[in-house]
Amino acid sequence: MTKNKQTLTITIDGKKIAVEEGITILKAAEKAGIYIPHLCAYKDLIPHGSCRVCSVRVNGRIQASCVQTVSEGMVIESDTAELLEYRRMIVDMLFVEGNHFCMFCEKSGHCELQAMAYRFGITAPQFPYLNPNRDIDLSHPDVFLDHNRCILCGRCVRTSQELDHKNVFQFVNRGHKKRLEVNAKGLAETDLNVTDSVVNACPVGALMKKRVGYEVPIGNRPFDHASIGSEIEKTEGERK
Amino acid sequence: MKQALEKIVAEICDSFGNDRTRLMDITTAVQRRFGCVSDSAIDLIARAVKTHRVEIESLVTFYSFFSKEEQGKVVIRLCDDIVDWMKGYQQIADALVKELGISIGETTSDGEITLTRTPCIGMSDQAPAALVNDVAVTYLTPERAVKMVRELRKHLDPHQLVTVLGEGNNSNPLVHSMVRNNIRQKGAVLFADFESGTALKRTLNMTPESVIGEIKASKLRGRGGAGFPTGLKWEFASKTKADRRFIICNADEGEPGTFKDRVLLTERAEMLFEGMTIAGYAVGAELGILYLRGEYSYLFSYLNHVLETRKNSGLLGNSIMGKQGFNFDIRIQLGAGAYVCGEETALISSCEGKRGDPKNRPPFPPQEGYMGCPTVVNNVESFCCASRIMIEGAKWFSAMGSPRTAGTKALSISGDCRRPGVYEVPFGTKASDLLELCEAENPGAMLIGGPCRQMIGPNRFGGIICYDDLATGGSIIVFNKARNKLEIAEHYLDFFIEESCGYCTPCRVGLVLLKKYVRKVVSGAGEPQDLDKMLKLSNMIVSTSRCGLGQAAPNPVLGALNNFRELYESMVSERKHGLQPDFDLTSAVVDSELFVGRRSLYV
Ligand SMILES: Cc1cc2nc3c(=O)[nH]c(=O)nc-3n(C[C@H](O)[C@H](O)[C@H](O)COP(=O)(O)O)c2cc1C
Ligand code: SF4
Ligand code: SF4
Ligand code: FES
Numbered sequence: 001m002t003k004n005k006q007t008l009t010i011t012i013d014g015k016k017i018a019v020e021e022g023i024t025i026l027k028a029a030e031k032a033g034i035y036i037p038h039l040c041a042y043k044d045l046i047p048h049g050s051c052r053v054c055s056v057r058v059n060g061r062i063q064a065s066c067v068q069t070v071s072e073g074m075v076i077e078s079d080t081a082e083l084l085e086y087r088r089m090i091v092d093m094l095f096v097e098g099n100h101f102c103m104f105c106e107k108s109g110h111c112e113l114q115a116m117a118y119r120f121g122i123t124a125p126q127f128p129y130l131n132p133n134r135d136i137d138l139s140h141p142d143v144f145l146d147h148n149r150c151i152l153c154g155r156c157v158r159t160s161q162e163l164d165h166k167n168v169f170q171f172v173n174r175g176h177k178k179r180l181e182v183n184a185k186g187l188a189e190t191d192l193n194v195t196d197s198v199v200n201a202c203p204v205g206a207l208m209k210k211r212v213g214y215e216v217p218i219g220n221r222p223f224d225h226a227s228i229g230s231e232i233e234k235t236e237g238e239r240k
Numbered sequence: 241m242k243q244a245l246e247k248i249v250a251e252i253c254d255s256f257g258n259d260r261t262r263l264m265d266i267t268t269a270v271q272r273r274f275g276c277v278s279d280s281a282i283d284l285i286a287r288a289v290k291t292h293r294v295e296i297e298s299l300v301t302f303y304s305f306f307s308k309e310e311q312g313k314v315v316i317r318l319c320d321d322i323v324d325w326m327k328g329y330q331q332i333a334d335a336l337v338k339e340l341g342i343s344i345g346e347t348t349s350d351g352e353i354t355l356t357r358t359p360c361i362g363m364s365d366q367a368p369a370a371l372v373n374d375v376a377v378t379y380l381t382p383e384r385a386v387k388m389v390r391e392l393r394k395h396l397d398p399h400q401l402v403t404v405l406g407e408g409n410n411s412n413p414l415v416h417s418m419v420r421n422n423i424r425q426k427g428a429v430l431f432a433d434f435e436s437g438t439a440l441k442r443t444l445n446m447t448p449e450s451v452i453g454e455i456k457a458s459k460l461r462g463r464g465g466a467g468f469p470t471g472l473k474w475e476f477a478s479k480t481k482a483d484r485r486f487i488i489c490n491a492d493e494g495e496p497g498t499f500k501d502r503v504l505l506t507e508r509a510e511m512l513f514e515g516m517t518i519a520g521y522a523v524g525a526e527l528g529i530l531y532l533r534g535e536y537s538y539l540f541s542y543l544n545h546v547l548e549t550r551k552n553s554g555l556l557g558n559s560i561m562g563k564q565g566f567n568f569d570i571r572i573q574l575g576a577g578a579y580v581c582g583e584e585t586a587l588i589s590s591c592e593g594k595r596g597d598p599k600n601r602p603p604f605p606p607q608e609g610y611m612g613c614p615t616v617v618n619n620v621e622s623f624c625c626a627s628r629i630m631i632e633g634a635k636w637f638s639a640m641g642s643p644r645t646a647g648t649k650a651l652s653i654s655g656d657c658r659r660p661g662v663y664e665v666p667f668g669t670k671a672s673d674l675l676e677l678c679e680a681e682n683p684g685a686m687l688i689g690g691p692c693r694q695m696i697g698p699n700r701f702g703g704i705i706c707y708d709d710l711a712t713g714g715s716i717i718v719f720n721k722a723r724n725k726l727e728i729a730e731h732y733l734d735f736f737i738e739e740s741c742g743y744c745t746p747c748r749v750g751l752v753l754l755k756k757y758v759r760k761v762v763s764g765a766g767e768p769q770d771l772d773k774m775l776k777l778s779n780m781i782v783s784t785s786r787c788g789l790g791q792a793a794p795n796p797v798l799g800a801l802n803n804f805r806e807l808y809e810s811m812v813s814e815r816k817h818g819l820q821p822d823f824d825l826t827s828a829v830v831d832s833e834l835f836v837g838r839r840s841l842y843v
Contacts, residue, residue, distance in 0.1 A: 049600050050744050052784045062783045067600045086780050093749040127753050152742075170294040171742075172301040174578070174595075176752050178742030183294040 010074040025065035035229035040153035041066035048154045092125040099148040106213045107205030109221025115228035139186035142194035150206040159201035168192045253288035260289045263593030276310040302595040303576035305534045312347045312354035317371040321360035324368040335382035339389045360496035361535045364654035365422045365661045372398040374537045409506045414542040422661030427648040429628045436510045439630040443518045444563045451522040457634035459646035464619030465713030476606035478523040480614040485525040488617045492533045492582035495690035497715035500650035501620040503662045509546045515623030520568040528570040579739035584617040598787040642668030645706035653678045655718035672701040684721030691732035692792035694799040729796040736793035747790030750781040766812040
């Protein structure tokens with residue numbers, strides 16, 4: 001039995017929408033066909049609120065829309081010059097923090113970070129590269145982890161815990177030294193299985209399946225044709 | 241050896257009931273016993289508390305007082321706050337490096353002594369200072385530092401370094417510390433006499449609702465810095481439906497330049513615990529936790545003793561002061577070196593035995609805090625105020641202070657002044673009056689509220705201490721006219737970079753980038769537009785960061801940009817030839833020149 005959920009009214013970018021109570025702004029927007037860019041929010045996982053790409057202005061204050069739940073009469077701004085600028089800066093930060101060579105990356109065209117950059121019209125980052133020294137874990141027979149491309153979004157951490165009921169990944173260290181670690185000396189020694197949901201959870205080319213590279217040729221990949229978020233915005237068009 | 245490790249780790253875990261939420265205590269005990277929490281120890285702990293090893297590793301690598309690599313039997317942590325720099329940090333560091341024959345961050349080859357640095361340890365009024373294991377060593381000079389090392393080499397027992405004791409409870413055998421209180425001005429709320437039980441007695445004659453009413457009427461606002469009305473917070477927690485509720489005292493005191501909570505913990509422990517008990521009664525909580533920063537662990541035994549005594553006299557435990565059904569106990573949770581744990585939700589994570597990552601807000605702690613239950617988190621001083629309010633009444637309290645901020649404030653004043661120490665002053669006191677009180681020397685700037693707030697110049701010395709003007713959790717650092725304000729800003733930017741938890745992008749990456757711009761400008765390679773880039777980046781970090789740390793971290797730079805912009809402007813210049821100023825063409829082409837065997841020609 002589900003409780004009777006109340007319906008609330010909120011405004012996003014001047015558009016009044018009816019939403020059910022208890023859901024996040026991000027989800028509410030999505031249902032209404034409004035795309036708010038996001039990276040660390042994934043499926044129905046507990047929201048992480050770490051990438052901050054989904055930042056919106058709620059009643060004047062900037063909040064992460066993937067975490068913040070709706071309340072009656074909320075006025076939300078998402079598509080503003082200021083927020084676009086901030087989101088661009090965040091995407092740029094994620095690019096310069098790691099080592100992302102899109103032209104040589106198997107994830108190109110499937111990668112949400114790259115797609116976000118295209119959507120925002122980014123051709124080169126505005127910040128200096130930090131060129132960190134990072135490892136690649138190739139120990140597992142079917143899956144590899146390239147830390148160079150990890151954006152610390154925690155989607156793997158949560159997918160492994162919440163969907164696979166394992167605990168293969170976790171973060172270690174703090175601040176700019178923070179990095180992803182696995183629950184053993186290397187991936188091979190963990191209980192990670194190639195059929196686990198986590199293998200498809202990574203938004204970038206950090207956690208990848210082995211031996212399936214270029215199954216879909218570059219040029220035929222989803223983000224080669226439509227910009228990220230367009231599937232959400234399309235729903236709106238169909239509704240009209 | 242391996243068996244010994246297995247046995248001892250098992251015993252330690254057992255003594256905390258193999259309870260995952262007590263991982264901070266377990267890890268602290270293992271670190272103290274073995275000088276590290278090694279990979280093998282991590283495996284053993286994980287097995288004992290039934291969790292995954294990576295979860296333990298995640299915790300161990302978060303806190304700076306834990307280490308996976310073995311440290312020396314004695315760890316010297318030299319405090320590197322700006323005040324210590326002003327008082328001779330560099331000379332002391334040099335002397336220690338020379339005497340020990342190692343660099344900062346290293347351990348002597350015999351495995352005996354580790355030398356490292358740490359942010360503000362809450363001793364700015366007696367800087368330069370250091371922590372030697374859990375012993376605070378103050379008023380250091382290069383000579384004293386060398387003498388200290390020579391003595392340590394003989395016995396490796398930091399406690400023997402304490403020969404002259406500080407005043408008050410610092411000389412209590414359970415504290416036995418050279419730390420001084422330096423209470424320079426006593427006010428009516430905090431440093432007036434206090435008799436245990438008097439506040440509680442009046443409290444227990446009232447209903448919980450009327451106690452909350454009294455605190456609300458007193459207009460008490462949180463003393464930790466944010467100034468949220470305390471009564472309202474208690475009311476939220478009491479009204480949230482729940483089986484269990486908790487009271488947490490924030491004694492993390494990590495804001496650089498703050499040390500008033502240390503003095504309150506030393507001299508007003510009874511008043512603090514009584515305040516927590518009053519809160520427990522008012523909101524219907526059964527357990528209180530005092531989150532004591534690791535730097536103050538030398539107060540642990542004493543504070544525990546005070547708790548024991550209170551239990552024995554019926555001021556804690558079951559049926560407190562004979563009041564049937566009112567049961568309340570307090571335990572102490574030690575921190576382990578992480579400034580972000582002063583943020584209330586990070587503090588709660590830490591109490592739960594996790595990394596000190598802040599939580600998503602909302603829900604706020606009074607709705608969902610420790611273990612998911614309604615929790616009141618208040619600063620040490622706020623609880624002390626609550627005790628006094630219950631004795632003297634709300635009217636008495638609210639009559640003091642400025643029109644919109646009631647009561648007094650304990651200030652920690654340090655830096656370029658002759659009388660550094662703790663001052664209890666009414667809200668509304670002028671900054672210029674403080675300068676006079678502390679006998680400031682040629683003051684050119686004041687950092688009010690620590691690096692998370694702003695530095696003011698003489699044009700604002702007429703401002704007053706209160707939440708609407710010069711807000712502060714207690715830190716006040718005075719700088720003389722000769723001090724380099726940009727150096728100070730950069731120093732504190734480094735502090736925030738080190739202390740960021742790394743959870744969210746703007747704080748984790750943005751601060752490192754901001755530092756690059758600041759370096760570029762300060763090194764003379766900056767262009768005028770770099771200042772605008774710094775401003776834009778700072779505003780973005782402030783606006784989009786997840787918690788108060790990131791939201792405040794650009795303040796040192798923003799403050800310098802807003803209040804002392806001419807200093808930065810004098811360092812930047814337009815570049816010629818359209819070259820990036822920090823790009824050195826000559827050195828960039830060296831390899832190619834070698835390869836082709838001739839010099840390049842360029843303008
Ligand atoms: C990064 C950061 C560090 C903080 N450090 C402390 C601290 O050391 N002590 C403290 O009382 N409050 C600190 N706070 C404020 C707490 O989050 C919280 O507001 C306070 O403990 C509430 O108590 P109060 O209402 O009695 O002031 C900090 C906040 C942030 C964002
Ligand atoms: S490996 Fe992928 S999913 Fe995991 S934190 Fe890194 S970027 Fe996110
Ligand atoms: S703002 Fe900084 S300290 Fe706060 S959550 Fe983000 S990374 Fe952590
Ligand atoms: S999607 Fe909301 S913070 Fe990452």
